[in-house]
Amino acid sequence: xxxxxxxxxxxxxxxxxxxxxxxxxxxxxxxxxxxxxxxxxxxxxxxxxxxxxxxxxxxxxxxxxxxxxxxxxxxxxxxxxxxxxxxxxxxxxxxxxxxxxxxxxxxxxxxxxxxxxxxxxxxxxxxxxxxxxxxxxxxxxxxxxxxxxxxxxxxxxxxxxxxxxxxxxxxxxxxxxxxxxxxxxxxxxxxxxxxxxxxxxxxxxxxxxxxxxxxxxxxxxxxxxxxxxxxxxxxxxxxxxxxxxxxxxxxxxxxxxxxxxxxxxxxxxxxxxxxxxxxxxxxxxxxxxxxxxxxxxxxxxxxxxxxxxxxxxxxxxxxxxxxxxxxxxxxxxxxxxxxxxxxxxxxxxxxxxxxxxxxx
Numbered sequence: 001x002x003x004x005x006x007x008x009x010x011x012x013x014x015x016x017x018x019x020x021x022x023x024x025x026x027x028x029x030x031x032x033x034x035x036x037x038x039x040x041x042x043x044x045x046x047x048x049x050x051x052x053x054x055x056x057x058x059x060x061x062x063x064x065x066x067x068x069x070x071x072x073x074x075x076x077x078x079x080x081x082x083x084x085x086x087x088x089x090x091x092x093x094x095x096x097x098x099x100x101x102x103x104x105x106x107x108x109x110x111x112x113x114x115x116x117x118x119x120x121x122x123x124x125x126x127x128x129x130x131x132x133x134x135x136x137x138x139x140x141x142x143x144x145x146x147x148x149x150x151x152x153x154x155x156x157x158x159x160x161x162x163x164x165x166x167x168x169x170x171x172x173x174x175x176x177x178x179x180x181x182x183x184x185x186x187x188x189x190x191x192x193x194x195x196x197x198x199x200x201x202x203x204x205x206x207x208x209x210x211x212x213x214x215x216x217x218x219x220x221x222x223x224x225x226x227x228x229x230x231x232x233x234x235x236x237x238x239x240x241x242x243x244x245x246x247x248x249x250x251x252x253x254x255x256x257x258x259x260x261x262x263x264x265x266x267x268x269x270x271x272x273x274x275x276x277x278x279x280x281x282x283x284x285x286x287x288x289x290x291x292x293x294x295x296x297x298x299x300x301x302x303x304x305x306x307x308x309x310x311x312x313x314x315x316x317x318x319x320x321x322x323x324x325x326x327x328x329x330x331x332x333x334x335x336x337x338x339x340x341x342x343x344x345x346x347x348x349x350x351x352x353x354x355x356x357x358x359x360x
Contacts, residue, residue: 084113085101086098086101086102086105086113086114086117087113087117089101090117090120090121090126095121095126095127095128096127096128097127098117098121098126098127099118099121099126099127099128101114102114102115102117102118102121103118106118110145112141112142112145112146112147112150113142113147113149115138115139115141115142115145115147115150116138116139116142116147116149116150116153118134118138119134119135119136119137119138119139119142119150119153119154120135120153122134122135122138123135123139123153123157123162132157132162132163133163133164135157135162135163136154136157136162136163136164137163138150139153139154139157140154143174143177146181148177148178148181148182148183148186149178149183151174151175151177151178151181151183151186152174152175152178152183152185152186152189154174155170155171155172155174155175155178155186155189156171156189158170158171158174159171168199171199172190172193172199172200174186175189175190175193176190179210179213182217184213184214184217184218184219184222185214185219187210187211187213187214187217187219187222188210188211188214188219188221188222188225190210191206191207191208191209191210191211191214191222191225192207192225194206194207194210195207204229204234204235205235207229207235208226208229208234208235208236211225211226211229212226215246215249218249218253220249220250220253220254220255220258221250221255223246223247223249223250223253223255223258224246224247224250224255224257224258224261226246227242227243227244227246227247227250227258227261228243228261230242230243230246231243239271240265240270240271241271241272242271243265243271244262244265244270244271244272245271245272246258247261247262247265248262248272250262251263251282256286256289256291256294257291259282259285259286259289259291259294260282260283260286260291260293260294260297262282263278263279263280263282263283263286263294263297264279264297266278266279266282267279267280267307276307277307279307280298280301280307280308282294283297283298283301284298287318290325292321292322292325292326292327293322293327295318295319295321295322295325295327296318296319296322296327296329296332298315298318299315299316299317299318299319299322299329299332300315300329300331300332301315302314302315302318303315303316303319303332303335303336304335312336312339312343312347313339313343313346313347313350314347314350315332315335315336315347316336316339316343316344316347316348316350316351317347317350317351317354318351319332319333319336320347320348320351320355321351321354321355324355
């Protein structure tokens with residue numbers, strides 16, 4: 001819209017909201033012809049008598065605000081590209097709202113991210129009835145538009161045979177395309193396919209490369225997997241220090257398997273300075289997250305007092321809990337055999353409370 005210049009410069013008129021034209025005086029006051037004397041009584045102020053009669057300077061007519069040029073109606077909720085209300089609603093569990101906003105966003109902007117969101121909602125039955133065929137369709141549309149997350153999601157559906165028949169070849173192509181666009185989850189899953197050697201020829205070196213890409217992007221699963229590669233020398237030179245650093249990073253992201261392995265590394269001083277209190281704290285955390293291995297290791301620590309104050313009641317609790325998950329340990333049975341009947345009853349009661357049913 002043409003910019004309006006200040007009033008008083010060569011401007012003839014401006015439009016009122018009603019459409020009428022208001023005339024503006026543009027003649028300088030000094031050049032105005034004297035007004036007839038008979039009109040003087042009509043002035044709102046009393047006439048001033050002076051040796052030289054001066055005529056009051058007429059005030060210019062007030063200009064009305066111009067009617068703004070109508071602008072296109074913006075897509076609801078997406079005026080600020082830095083605020084994604086669709087994803088915000090999804091994060092808050094407002095799935096119906098996310099669905100409605102995403103639908104509008106696709107309608108107005110044909111936005112691939114909104115298409116991916118619709119696929120996600122249909123795939124998981126969030127805010128709408130679960131429909132794998134519709135999820136597949138939305139993921140495909142977003143994937144064709146270049147959205148890497150849609151490529152990954154569609155690949156996972158094809159591997160699982162949801163929304164259509166199992167198609168691992170198509171899944172591999174989608175994962176590879178997503179990897180080129182920097183999708184860490186795609187890199188991690190493609191690495192697993194290269195590792196198992198079923199869908200793709202086994203290639204541990206390529207698997208390590210993909211894991212490194214995903215780990216560098218902060219993917220905790222990839223960090224844990226790559227740590228095991230460095231620990232065992234699979235696809236990379238064996239390096240216990242790198243393994244420990246990767247385990248630490250993954251454990252900070254609450255990867256339970258990494259918490260257990262890093263706790264063991266800290267307890268033994270493998271690839272990292274020994275720190276028994278930190279190791280025991282991590283084992284406790286992982287045990288509470290239902291890691292049977294952590295529960296077993298923590299039971300050993302508490303039963304022997306090697307790293308924490310001895311507590312055979314607590315040790316028996318975690319030993320029984322781990323045993324129900326298939327991590328029985330005959331050594332612990334021997335260590336805890338001398339418990340008093342009262343302490344054993346307390347340990348068994350604590351295990352039952354944790355598990356929710358009787359233990360043997």
